Amino acid sequence: MKSVGVFKKDWASELRTRYAINALAMFILVTISVILFSVGQETLSGELTGGLLWVVIFFSAMSGLSRGFVSEEERGTTLTLHLIAKPSTVFTGKFLFNLLLVFIMNIVIFFLFLAFFDSFAIESGLIITLAFLFGNIGIAVSSTIIAAIISKANTKGTLYPVLSFPILLPLILILIELTNFAIVGTTLDEAFVDIAILIIYDIIMITASYMLFDFIWND
């Protein structure tokens, strides 16, 4: 698998430079600390903590997930990638790298929320697992294609959250809804429509990204 080669290269590079991991870790630490300080002795409702969870995840994703393409462009290694791989290989490799980062990031955030917020008690493990699985795929694929687009722009830092917001908003709204379902213990049947929308979002984003990437990659 050629794309696994791209993924392994990116992962090895990340372990040496720690650019994305450090950015993500710092962002998670700072945002959760700020929430804890601002909440103080107040007790938050389950719905509110569910919403806060995805707000933290969304902004954490903004801080680190653009790295895959932006760092290639900034270092000038994009040309090297052009010479060794097809566009689809590059996209799949970068997507796999972002998927791993999203899973690590979200698992850490999830367990920190479980540890620090008493109201964040999950009643339906199956719904939150499905929401996490398909939500992470959606975040990873969206952030990968947006990173590819903004890596060609001059104002990379500001453009990333601006472009991400409208694309990730429907996904985040569904994930907030599903997290609330998981907290109140809704049955899987009742959550079916939201899970189906989540899966459809993933399919649309993956298909559109692969179709679009050739045009972004080749000038």
Added chain:
Amino acid sequence: MNNFSIELNNVTKYFGRLLVFKNINYSFDSGKVYGITGRNGSGKSTVSRIICGINSASKGKIKYSKNGTEVAREAVYSLVGFVAPYLVLYGEFTALENLSYFAEIRGTEFDEERAKFWLNEFELYKRRNDLLKGFSSGMQQRMKFIFALIHNPDFFILDEPTSNLDVAGKDKVYEIIEKTARDKLIIVASNEESDLELCSEFLNVEEFKAVK
């Protein structure tokens, strides 16, 4: 010997509204060394990048043929060896790691013996386990040649191939060009007279800078 040819048909390039060159019609065949010439900013590098499929032409078509069979533009990356001053390899990896990742991404088996052979040829063998970011610009240029040669491509595009190289490095490059040109297609884009001495035919980009 693989018969590889490239045919440029009315290749035109604009950057925005700026015309770089217009209607280049030219063909390249294996077994020869071609020179692309022209003053600074004339579009030598742009033609080179278009030929190896990195950039696309604004108008016109490029036809690649291997042993009489047409090759799709999407597959050209695996058939080209490219060297240029603006090509950057991964500084956070060692020389051997770079070559190993390139082989894996290309989907080929990493031939460590071949890698060591070329590292030795370019006098980088002793530095094979050092990070590339610690290499001098001349050593990085030598690494780019190994990057271009390691997968045994059908044609080479060498854009200013001897920039940053010392005399020994230049001699090695000329020796490799001479040997490789017996059965491969080599295109050299340069203004250095010594680089162009090996070329038998020339494409002068200046001739295609027609006023719009």
